[in-house]
Amino acid sequence: MTELLIGLVATPLTGALVTMLLPRFATSVAIAAGVLTTVAAGTLLYGVGTRGALGYDIGGWTAGLGIALRADGLSALLLMMNALVMLAASVYASAYFSKTAERARFWPLWLLLWTALNALLLSGDLFNLYVTLELLGLSAVALASLGNKTAAVQAALRYLLVGLLGSMLFLAGVSLIYAGYGTLDMASLAHVAQAGPIVWPALALMTVGLLLKTALFPLHFWLPPAHASAPAPVSAVLSALVVKASFYLVLRLWLDVFAEAVTPAAASLLGVLGAGAVLWGSWRALRAERLKLLAAYSTVAQLGYLFLFFPLLQALPPGSARDLAVGGLIILALTHGFAKAGLFLAIGIIQQRSGHDTIRELDGTAQRLPATTFAIALGGVALIGLPPSGTFLGKWHLLVAAFTTGQWWWVVVAVIGSLLAAAYIFRVLGHAFGHRAYPNQPVAIAREEWPALLLGVTAAVLMGLAGAPLWRLLEGGA
Amino acid sequence: MAHKAALTLPGIMARTAAMAGIWWVITQGRADSWLVGAPAVAVATLASVQLSAHAPSRFSLLGLLRFLAMFVVESVRGGVDVARRTLGYRLRIRPGFRRYRLHLRDPRARVLLVNCISLLPGTLVSNLDGEHMEVHLLDAGEDPEPDLRRLEQAVAGLFGVQAEKRNV
Amino acid sequence: MIDVLSALLVLAGVGFYLTGSIGLLRLPDLYSRLHALTKADNLGLGLLVAGLALHSQELLTVLKLLLIWLAVLAASAASAHLIARHARRQETTS
Amino acid sequence: MLTAQWLYGMSGCLIAALGLRTALLHACLLHRLIGINLTGAGVFMVLIAVAYRGAGMPPDPVPHALVLTGIVVAVSATALALALARRLTAEQIND
């Protein structure tokens, strides 16, 4: 069972090597590796659900001397989301990239990105996290530059520089931790780390580095161009998964490893930045002229919601109320992952079919691409937070926690953000449905429309129903 | 790249021996190093053979000794001279360029000569075109031509070739 | 006796290193400074290696020291030549 | 308490901050890259200083291994950044 942990890293990695060596079979090998990884992620989720957290010591060395992989409910859930989104995007990409040369470039990097995501979620060692962050950053940059347009390369370069700075800051923090505690193993650090002059600066450095990579307002400047100019499947995973990986690390460090050292002021600061992200991101999304840019700014905003939870979690005493809030946070993150990936894939289809993604000129898209438009609507439902989407559930728990702790002002932010989200989504849908009448056509769903549609359904419907089992898993696994 | 001269078996053997010798020196004679050493020496020999453009030339041991002695003596003599010039209260230098004709034909001998001239204090080869080289001198007042000629002869002696054809 | 000789050689080597650096600072133009570089490589390191070889007296160590010195000599001659030629070409073309 | 640890560790902090400043402010990509590399070098200095245990003592090998890994990662990232820049330059000339 515990071998699954290393399997989740080794499978996509091996897949990357094979696709690299056999470019002619790249697509089928990659899909096969993707299915295998997804099955492994599902099995792991089941395993964590039934047995609780799992660990694996690589090389048989005890953690500390060696490196341990660990999976608890949180990481297993995110792994599962990664796998589903990556698999859907892979299916989509197999149609998106048609030339052999393009495929030969795309698949190895794609699987390396998957490797990095899994490795990051499983790693139990601070320095190893630095390496996985770099692997994630470099593969994401290489994929983002595949668009091969000047804008894409330019955005990728800026993305790379920001990512490098982020990981350097993270590494500086890790060095301080090693200087102070002589270990890099996160589980042991959780026991020994105390609030004080070593942990505070170290945590601050690591957090700033990670926030750069997560693109939290006002460090988000690099995200919209990078996400908006990458190829569609790449944009989907950049927005849905890659930024969330570094968010996961912030969560892990603040709630788990260095929970002792977190002060209310620091948590509030994150909350304020999150509020800024919600407002600014939503506003910019409303003003965006291109669909992809809208989706990218919406990512900035949706990431903001996740940070609103930090001051609330800090104020809540351990217990069921806090657990519910954590669950709300995670369900929000997961739903956004599915919704945003579906949205980007749908936008990609529109872009490919009509040659542009200018919002004003979407007229008639609903008639020509009904399934895709429906996918956008489903994603929109999830982004706004209408029931029965997972977002609704997540925001509900945000409200509950805010009122429990008396921090009502976060509710105002969330409500304004939701209204703005409704505005930008309906703006898109309004243009898509248009006013002119089009002759009726038989509804046919193309192969590349399915992934977007399924992701949309997952976000808007399934995640709303997944609440109860999810909480059980988190309780058992944490 | 110039034409590759056909390498004789002894030539290859000599190169292999040289590479093995260098390996032996680098590893400080550790016997257990040959597991890696054997393939490394093989690859290095291969590279060396691939890169060689000329048939192996002869070496004269006596010539080598004469050359080394001259190189050392000239280095020290020139070194002290240049040190005096640069360390004095006033710099006593008159830098300038001069052109010389090369008499050596063998390309490897030429490269060695150029390197030696650059290494010897006071002289530096700043350009090389065809039969001519341009030498930068720290003191252009004194003509180092005789010294250069002697050095050229020593290099020629080392490779067992003639450098006498002054009036080609 | 050998110790004294070795010490003298090492000190002379250091002396030439310092001369080279001072030359690097004092000499007026690029070409003259290149002379300082090759001299430090040739004499400074050469005397140093000679002194260390006398001091160590193990054949393999001595040979390795010589190998390193030869490498430095070749590199120094080549790079001094390359830099001088580079500067000379720029002079004549601009 | 070892003087060398302090000297190298503190100058590592300084160099990291200098590099960071240039990486954020300088208009030229090559300078930014050098800045990022120097930030890395500063952090590596901190790590190696932490590993140092005094003149006669064997140092802690773990940070040495970490720094080696870090150097490789930094080189890869620099190479990728240069390739991206090269592509950009070529395209700009093209327009």
Added chain:
Amino acid sequence: MSDTSLLVLDGLLVISLVTLAWTALAGSDARRSVILFMAFGLVLAAAWVRLLAPDVALAEAAIGAGLAGALLLAAVREQSRQPLPARIVSKRSHNKPGVNIALQWAVSVLCAVLAGTLAWALAHALNSAPQNALPRAVSANLEASGVSNPVTAVLLNFRAYDTLLELAVLLTAVLGIFALGPARPGYQSAGPVFDGLARWLVPVLILTAGYLLWVGAHAPGGAFQAGATLAAASVVLRLAGRHQIGLPQGPALRVVMAAGVGMFVLVGLGLLVAGRPFLGYPPPWAGGLILMIESAATLAIAATLVLAFLGGQPRPLAVRVARGRIAATPIPTGKPVSPEGIRSTEPHAAEACHRIQETQKRC
């Protein structure tokens, strides 16, 4: 060494490092900065030696003195050789000076605060007793690790997983570079003197790479240092103006690139199948397995670094020789080849900066 002379040495090294870093970062001449950065690397190698980290010093010497410098210099030269379209230059005057100065101050203060915090925390860490548990664990398990150099033991046994991912990072970088286009054109012949040097330097570099690979098991050295040295051999050939630089082509090149990660994964999974933990070498086999992995890694690292230096996907040699020129190139240089060619390329190092500034304007 006596304490005083060590102190003097430390002082000289630290002053040099800080000064070089400072000056390398200041100014706008990219070539100047690159050279200062290379000098910084050399002094840094000396500092590693001083702090008893010869493994790191070897890597720094191989990378800092050789490859990183060559890589950056090639980038500077390439950017300065393109003529600068006038409109790109003129665009820079739009920035508002007031905002810029405020931003500069803000960032500078931020960085100063950062240095202060880092130093403050480090001071606390250095003041407390050193943490010796981990180094003790390393030396206690050194016997079982298969090698006697503790750094290699950490890199290839205890924390082998880090090294596996590090090789994956290298692979990612080179795949990314490949995707961006073809390699930059090669160098003109560097003349007989450098060519003569290359003839014997390349074999010796190959031998040295082999030596570093072998010696890593019990003394400073290892796959990365060996790979960097091996890569330097190819770089020397390239700089000497040769086409054939020892890099395999086509599928063979991909095999070599994948060799490092591939061997790691094969060994890891093989052990897993044999009932051991992933990368848990049985002690009697550990030395051999590590050597196997390191050999493959050396080749992969060397190939990767050379490809990084080439800056793109190498074009097949056969085509080049057969046709004399490449017919279709995805990235034309865009510059009409001037008859006097290289002459115009030299003195524009500062322009390289301006050019890139434009691409970077809104960061």
Added chain:
Amino acid sequence: MSELLSVSALGVVFSLFLGLLRILRGPGAADRMLATQLIGTAGVGTLLLLSLLPGQQALMDVALILALLAAVAAAAFTGRQRRSRND
């Protein structure tokens, strides 16, 4: 003797330090390049001196690498790329 070695090493480091001044002063890139070369050579000298101290044999390998790669930087500095994409 080891005292002599370390004092000499200090002397060579001092000459390295003097070379730095030339790097800082320039004026041309070529001047800086050549001063960097001198720093490399001085590094080799220092390492060789220290490598004879007990337990420091590894430093000779560092010196070897520095010596072998000393010319790479100068060649990269002066090398001229081919003008066009044909060879």
